Amino acid sequence: MSLRYALLGLLADEAGSGYELTKKFEQSLDRYAWHAKHNQVYQELNRLAADGLAEVVEEGARGRKTYAITEAGREDLRQWLLNPPRTPVVRNEFVLRLFLLFALDPKEARGVLAEYAASVQRDLDALTALVESGDVDLKDGMLHDPLAFGHLAAGFGLHMLPASRDWAQWAIAQIDERTDAGEGPESGAGAGGQGDE
Amino acid sequence: MSLRYALLGLLADEAGSGYELTKKFEQSLDRYAWHAKHNQVYQELNRLAADGLAEVVEEGARGRKTYAITEAGREDLRQWLLNPPRTPVVRNEFVLRLFLLFALDPKEARGVLAEYAASVQRDLDALTALVESGDVDLKDGMLHDPLAFGHLAAGFGLHMLPASRDWAQWAIAQIDERTDAGEGPESGAGAGGQGDE
DNA sequence: AGAAGCATGTAATGAGTTACATGATTTG
DNA sequence: CAAATCATGTAACTCATTACATGCTTCT
Numbered sequence: 001m002s003l004r005y006a007l008l009g010l011l012a013d014e015a016g017s018g019y020e021l022t023k024k025f026e027q028s029l030d031r032y033a034w035h036a037k038h039n040q041v042y043q044e045l046n047r048l049a050a051d052g053l054a055e056v057v058e059e060g061a062r063g064r065k066t067y068a069i070t071e072a073g074r075e076d077l078r079q080w081l082l083n084p085p086r087t088p089v090v091r092n093e094f095v096l097r098l099f100l101l102f103a104l105d106p107k108e109a110r111g112v113l114a115e116y117a118a119s120v121q122r123d124l125d126a127l128t129a130l131v132e133s134g135d136v137d138l139k140d141g142m143l144h145d146p147l148a149f150g151h152l153a154a155g156f157g158l159h160m161l162p163a164s165r166d167w168a169q170w171a172i173a174q175i176d177e178r179t180d181a182g183e184g185p186e187s188g189a190g191a192g193g194q195g196d197e
Numbered sequence: 198m199s200l201r202y203a204l205l206g207l208l209a210d211e212a213g214s215g216y217e218l219t220k221k222f223e224q225s226l227d228r229y230a231w232h233a234k235h236n237q238v239y240q241e242l243n244r245l246a247a248d249g250l251a252e253v254v255e256e257g258a259r260g261r262k263t264y265a266i267t268e269a270g271r272e273d274l275r276q277w278l279l280n281p282p283r284t285p286v287v288r289n290e291f292v293l294r295l296f297l298l299f300a301l302d303p304k305e306a307r308g309v310l311a312e313y314a315a316s317v318q319r320d321l322d323a324l325t326a327l328v329e330s331g332d333v334d335l336k337d338g339m340l341h342d343p344l345a346f347g348h349l350a351a352g353f354g355l356h357m358l359p360a361s362r363d364w365a366q367w368a369i370a371q372i373d374e375r376t377d378a379g380e381g382p383e384s385g386a387g388a389g390g391q392g393d394e
Numbered sequence: 395a396g397a398a399g400c401a402t403g404t405a406a407t408g409a410g411t412t413a414c415a416t417g418a419t420t421t422g
Numbered sequence: 423c424a425a426a427t428c429a430t431g432t433a434a435c436t437c438a439t440t441a442c443a444t445g446c447t448t449c450t
Contacts, residue, residue: 001409002288002290002293002409003409003410005293005297006293006297008300009293009296009297009300012297012299012300013299013300017429017430018429018430018431019428019429019430022429028296029293029296030287031287032287032289032292032296033287033288033289033292033293033296034287034288034289034290034292034293035286035287035288035410036410037410037411037412038429038430038431039410039411039412039430039431039432040409040410040411042429042430042431043431060429061418061419061428061429062417062418062419062428062429062430063417063418063429063430063431064418064428064429064430065429065430074300077297077300078300078301078305080294081294081297081298081300081301081305081309082301082305082309084294084309085290088289088290088291088294089232089288089289089290090227090228090229090230090231090232090288090289090290090291091199091231091232091286091287091288091289092229092230092231092285092286092287092288092289093199093231093282093285093286093287094285094287095229095230095231095353096199096202096203096206096226096230096231097277097278097281097285098349098353099206099225099226099229099230099346099349099350099353100202100203100206100209100274100278101278101349102209102210102345102346102349103205103206103209103210103271103274103275103278104275104278104279108275108278108279112278112279112281148299149296149299151371152295152296152298152299152368153296155364155367155368155371156292156295156296156364159360159361159363159364159367160357160360160361160364162360163356163357163359163360164356164357166356167352167353167356167357170352170356171349171352174348174352198437200437200438214401214402215401215402215403216400216401216402219401232438233438234438234439234440235401235402235403236402236403236404236438236439236440237437237438237439239401239402239403240403257401258400258401258446258447259400259401259402259445259446259447260401260402260403260445260446261400261401261402262401262402
């Protein structure tokens with residue numbers, strides 16, 4: 001049901017076609033919140049319309065249909081937001097990968113973690129630049145809506161990305177402590193991993 | 198394919214039955230990394246055995262089968278860990294809910310955020326207590342394995358939970374700025390939201 | 395002996411992915 | 423007019439959830 005509410009949420013922000021909603025998905029929800037492909041979006045929009053939670057308000061060129069949320073849809077979404085389930089579903093391939101690193105030897109694991117930390121840092125830099133450029137409505141949007149879509153997402157990134165970078169660096173430090181200092185040199189992995197940072 | 202590798206990862210840590218692996222899932226991966234139900238675990242274990250990536254090493258009472266990872270399985274897992282995809286799948290019903298809060302009015306959204314922050318804080322307290330009690334191998338396990346399973350997961354929680362709590366509090370502050378101080382009183386929502394914290 | 399929890403599965407349904415298919419519009 | 427991109431969809435398949443089913447073992 002989550003996809004359904006993700007779409008209702010996007011439609012609550014503003015009306016749009018399947019194509020536009022798919023792009024919105026990619027830009028905002030996809031990274032941290034929910035992933036969906038275009039054909040799934042189109043199918044769910046049809047169902048939403050069939051159930052009276054959204055309606056086609058405009059038909060444009062080459063079959064383009066613009067959907068808007070209905071009052072019933074708004075109320076349905078509201079109830080979903082106010083009644084969270086006890087055990088929400090979480091699936092994160094990033095995190096899964098990181099949790100399973102113990103299956104690699106320390107040197108390899110260290111490499112994966114370092115690459116991860118660097119990629120998170122790149123994301124953070126890009127987000128920071130975006131926010132400072134004013135293209136995301138961190139300043140602008142909050143003037144008329146403190147809960148604006150991009151605003152919440154950007155704030156989330158600005159809080160979570162440093163934390164996950166720091167975790168990766170902490171994990172690297174754990175490895176280094178063990179392989180360089182802790183129990184003394186025991187394999188060939190001792191040299192080379194140290195002056196890297 | 199992620200479930201497959203999640204199971205291979207757990208098996209790389211130690212051999213276990215479907216029942217045990219299901220419980221391990223619930224304890225470690227389920228919260229942040231990947232979610233799966235018992236019947237899915239059993240089915241995937243069968244497939245893993247059929248593909249030669251795991252094997253039944255023991256058959257116990259009431260049909261209990263203990264699986265162990267094979268060399269082929271270990272190598273398959275290793276390749277998966279070393280070759281991350283460009284766009285890993287992320288699905289997080291928590292975060293989705295939080296991103297869509299703009300669809301509620303500020304007062305309601307504030308309530309949801311406050312409840313979320315409190316629940317994250319409870320999780321953090323529980324995790325902190327667990328780590329300090331020494332039941333998770335943050336101290337113990339890292340002596341023989343700095344990448345130990347519970348160790349990485351616990352560290353992740355200790356880094357990410359404060360960040361998501363802080364984000365929720367930041368979002369609450371944004372709402373309060375707007376509804377109490379910012380543009381001055383404009384609707385009936387102005388009073389009552391303030392002395393609540 | 396009965397209840398609680400251990401342990402494994404099957405069947406039907408729903409959600410999500412991959413591959414394929416089609417045609418309109420805009421840009422060069 | 424050709425290429426790129428807009429825009430929507432179908433079909434087949436795999437992954438995941440819900441509900442059902444079964445029997446063993448341990449504890450009281």
